[in-house]
Amino acid sequence: MDRHVEGGSPAETLVSLVRDRAAQTPDRMAFAFLVDGEGDQVELSCADLEREARRVASLIGERVAPGGRAVLVFEPGLDFLGAFFGCLFAGVTAVPVYPPFPQQLEAGLARLGGVLEDSEAGAVLASRALIGLADLMANGGGAPWIESDAGDGDPDGWRDPGVRPSTVAIMQYTSGSTSEPRGVVLHHEHVIANLRSIDWFLGGAAHGPSVSWLPTYHDMGLIGGVIYNLSRGRPTHLLSPLHCLKRPGRWLELVSGVRATVTGGPNFAYELAVRRSTEEERAGLDLSCLDICFIGAEPLRAETVRRFEEAFAGSGLRAGTVLGCYGLAEASLLVAGAQRGPSRTATLDAGEFGRGRAVPTGAGMGRTVEAVSSGGTPPGHDVRIVDPVAAEEVPTGRIGEIWFHGPSVAEGYWHRPELTEATFGARLHPEDDPTRRYLRTGDLGFLLGDQLFVTGRLKDLIVVRGRNVQPHDVELAVQNADPRHRAGRGVAFPVETDLGEGIGLVQETAEEDPAELDSLARLARHAVTEAVEVSLAALWLVPPRTILTTANGKLRRGATRMALEAGELTIVHESRRGTVQTEALPSGAAT
Numbered sequence: 001m002d003r004h005v006e007g008g009s010p011a012e013t014l015v016s017l018v019r020d021r022a023a024q025t026p027d028r029m030a031f032a033f034l035v036d037g038e039g040d041q042v043e044l045s046c047a048d049l050e051r052e053a054r055r056v057a058s059l060i061g062e063r064v065a066p067g068g069r070a071v072l073v074f075e076p077g078l079d080f081l082g083a084f085f086g087c088l089f090a091g092v093t094a095v096p097v098y099p100p101f102p103q104q105l106e107a108g109l110a111r112l113g114g115v116l117e118d119s120e121a122g123a124v125l126a127s128r129a130l131i132g133l134a135d136l137m138a139n140g141g142g143a144p145w146i147e148s149d150a151g152d153g154d155p156d157g158w159r160d161p162g163v164r165p166s167t168v169a170i171m172q173y174t175s176g177s178t179s180e181p182r183g184v185v186l187h188h189e190h191v192i193a194n195l196r197s198i199d200w201f202l203g204g205a206a207h208g209p210s211v212s213w214l215p216t217y218h219d220m221g222l223i224g225g226v227i228y229n230l231s232r233g234r235p236t237h238l239l240s241p242l243h244c245l246k247r248p249g250r251w252l253e254l255v256s257g258v259r260a261t262v263t264g265g266p267n268f269a270y271e272l273a274v275r276r277s278t279e280e281e282r283a284g285l286d287l288s289c290l291d292i293c294f295i296g297a298e299p300l301r302a303e304t305v306r307r308f309e310e311a312f313a314g315s316g317l318r319a320g321t322v323l324g325c326y327g328l329a330e331a332s333l334l335v336a337g338a339q340r341g342p343s344r345t346a347t348l349d350a351g352e353f354g355r356g357r358a359v360p361t362g363a364g365m366g367r368t369v370e371a372v373s374s375g376g377t378p379p380g381h382d383v384r385i386v387d388p389v390a391a392e393e394v395p396t397g398r399i400g401e402i403w404f405h406g407p408s409v410a411e412g413y414w415h416r417p418e419l420t421e422a423t424f425g426a427r428l429h430p431e432d433d434p435t436r437r438y439l440r441t442g443d444l445g446f447l448l449g450d451q452l453f454v455t456g457r458l459k460d461l462i463v464v465r466g467r468n469v470q471p472h473d474v475e476l477a478v479q480n481a482d483p484r485h486r487a488g489r490g491v492a493f494p495v496e497t498d499l500g501e502g503i504g505l506v507q508e509t510a511e512e513d514p515a516e517l518d519s520l521a522r523l524a525r526h527a528v529t530e531a532v533e534v535s536l537a538a539l540w541l542v543p544p545r546t547i548l549t550t551a552n553g554k555l556r557r558g559a560t561r562m563a564l565e566a567g568e569l570t571i572v573h574e575s576r577r578g579t580v581q582t583e584a585l586p587s588g589a590a591t
Contacts, residue, residue, distance in 0.1 A: 073125070082149070165189035171183040182414070266554075287316045349365070385446055444461065459558070472492075479507075486544060
């Protein structure tokens, strides 16, 4: 794409993007938010958004100098948008965080305090509903809190601080799915480059309304659901993630009602939409308006895509509408995106796949696995598949670590030079241009032709007697075996046994009857053996809402395992085969 703003010069910063949009289409609705998820909504026009950004910027400028950082603590809604863009207008780095959950207040406040300390924030911007959190933290966490939606500040008093493409715009703290959260430093130019990548991915679907329920505190919801849509001048209808998760039907009802052309989310959202909708509800939807439903996960599941498209075909959803994509905060957002066509999936030999090779085979030719493409790489960017130990590129069809190079890649991690060098400074050929460095994503995948297939996280890989087992394959097999195993609420990980590395699984269930729990355990063990040809070494069944997740719903396998070993999980059923080394876990522990 040559332009980000229709009828104007290409935007070089997010500030100029907002100002150009307000100048050219002032009365056009930029964003609408459904207050209760179904009925009343509040709206911001392009002019309203620009004015609100100037007002908040004048307020921030009294506390934080350009180049400083402000943490944003807001419940879902339009007030967050004014605060976010207000930071950018003030030349202040926006640090969005998910507000602490009331049910996990202590842990949420601890994480918030860690972000405040690590980011060296000059202020906290918060909504009226959340400003009271300051009283629960010692000295407010070390920074003054500003109630930015109180109406203070003078939009006409704003002065342009001279924001440039190289100015830091966002510090995106990673979700902590595999490690402690760390701040990804994104300049305006990184985000602008990624807007071009998203436009390449969405193509003709970049026209018409959009619907997003994704948290605006993370890259997919913020850059993909908010900033990109603003750059295209398309009306964006927002839902609270909590409203959507409580009743997933709200998502597609809104799509149908506003005639959205693009929407999307992670794998679990599509599973929920199928599992928690009725034939009657689907019959009331008209999804023929949709051009693209993007689906992002590591990895994508062919069964999920197929089930969703089949379930909503009667609602007008066209085959091929669900398209895979892949990205991460360290790359601003998008790394790869799929197009319609037969290259969306690949049928592979299961045995070879377990040995780290993606070998296409025909249906009915022994055991197979079906992989879903995350698509090709946007222009100006480069994906390589690399042996993570030897740091050498592997042949096509071999599974390795995904390395990424291009203008969307972030500067690095805030105040972590060694980790930045290790993650963002990878080089394939030392004798090549020293500026050509790659981002090590930590994700595994392979290339077939120009299509990227993501297979999982490098740190999550389980190796049993030389066979590679992805945890999500184990989790899905168990959850498909019986609906009492809660969908998307299990974590598999390696455990040490007297025979070497084995597979452990913690799985949620609402079942309480001891005899039924024993039956569920037998079903789980059988399903895993059938699916991956390796038996479970240990199984722990736990009550609902036990598995630890990130703020945006990703499973925290490592953190859940640590909680298990520390005896912090309530266990309703336990079974082990052989000697499993989890000494910290008392047999039958329940806390």
